[in-house]
Amino acid sequence: MELTQRQKLIFRTIVERFTCTAEPVGSKALMELLDHPLSSATIRNEMAVLERAGLLEKTHISSGRIPSRRGYRYYVENLMETSLPTTVRTTLRDIFMERQYTLEEVVRIASDVLSEMTSLTSIVLGPDASGQRLQHVAMVPLSTDSAVALFVTDTGHTENKLFRFEQDVSLPDLTTCTDLLNSHLKGIRLEDIAGHLEELRPLMAAKLARSEVLYEAFAAAFMNFAAEKMAVSGRSNMLAQPEFSDVNRVRKLMKILEDSDLFNAWTHQSTNIAVPIGGRNELIQIGDCSVVTAKFRTCDEEEGRLMVVGPNRMPYARVIALTDAMSDVIEEIFGTDKKGGRQDEQTQEAAAGNGTGGNEAGSRKSGG
Known part of the structure; x- marks a missing residue:
């Protein structure tokens, strides 16, 4: 009609x-x-x-x-007419330009900011790196009981991990362990590394004085690296909405929001109605709940999602404008269209280090 x-x-x-x-x-x-x-x-x-x-x-x-x-x-x-004041866009950009954040930090901050600015519940899913392949590991010792490891994948995706060992680990052990990982795990998909690391365990025991300490540290690090990053903010905002006055219903919804598997199943039910909004956004109607999503890309192989969850009665124009602007900012920081920017320079510098070389660990970012 x-x-x-x-x-x-x-x-x-x-x-x-x-x-x-x-x-x-x-x-x-x-x-x-x-x-x-x-x-x-x-x-x-x-x-x-x-x-x-x-x-x-x-x-x-x-x-x-x-x-x-x-x-x-x-x-x-x-x-609907979406618009966002230039001052708001500038503020969003300034938040993330205060210092160089890792992508994991950006996921958390973006979730907090979206929740604060919409007074709704926000969820940010970072890119799932499990299908990428390990390209290089570099280690930067900080003291005898701590070090920073830098992982680089075949897509240019990098992430650092701070280790605090339960026992002192020597520099020779760190160097030997790094060499072992680079020689035996290069080219392995991140989701398969746990099994290959287990096979490497006897060799680590033969060559390293603190093999168990290093094994446990790296096993946990690789699992974290491969896992999908998820941040949820503004859970209590649900309680302020008259549509969610049923406490039991809110508890059930909170359980869904806390688990990425449950959340994905919830948003992909066959009874849901999805409405594309331009090339990036989507409105998903799930009963009397609505989810506004916006995709963002950090490199050619990585895609994350910003989501705002609330009642069907939500301010769509503002929510969509905010998620779209937030996606722009994240892509500006981590996108692959920059040549010679600080992201590419530092990623290349970190990836070029061998063993324990280098004076500082790079932050997580993606480059093409």
Whole structure:
């Protein structure tokens, strides 16, 4: 059905009013909200048309109307206007330019910022590196009981890991261990390294004085490297939404948000409705919940997702604008289209080090 301009104006006003108040909108309220004077009878007639079209619905007989799930989809696809003040975009960029963050830190900060700026629950999934192959390991000793290891994959993805050993580890042990890892694990997929490291265990025991200490440290590090990074912020914001007043329901939702496997299953149910928004964003409707997602890329082989979870009654224009801007900032920091930038220079410098060479560990970033 093609709406008239007047119907579009009334419908947009209802959506935006209900988003703010969570209260059904009646004809008298609309008379005060609309810029163009319309009679109550005219507004009621137009609301009845919108209801028959499936865009509005009543909560009970005497109430005003609220947008339906279909109505929200129509609003997002046809009426929503996204914009973000330049000052907000600048602020987002400044947050991440304060210092050089690792991608894991960016995932956490992005989740916190999105939650704070939307007053909803946010989830950020960092790229899953499990399918990448190990290219190089470098070790930087800090003291006898601590060191920083730098891992580099075949895609240019790098990550550092601080080790604090339970027992003192000598520099020769660190050097020998690094050489063993580089000679036996290069080219192995990260998700398969645990098995290959177990096969390497007898050789480590024969060559290293502190073999068990180093084995346990690297096994944990590789598992963390291969795992999907997930950050959840603003869980308590769910409690502030009238749609989530059922405590048991919120507990169930919190359990889903805490587990990436449960969350992926939840967002990929066959009963869900997904609405693409441009080339990057998507709206997923799951019952009376909505999830706005935005993809970001850190290199040719890596893709992460920003997500904001809330009721169907969420401020879509602002949420979509924020997730889109956040994606731009992350890609600006970690993207592969920069040549000669600080990311590429430091990644190359870190990857060029052999064994325990170098004075500092590089931060996690991606380069093409």
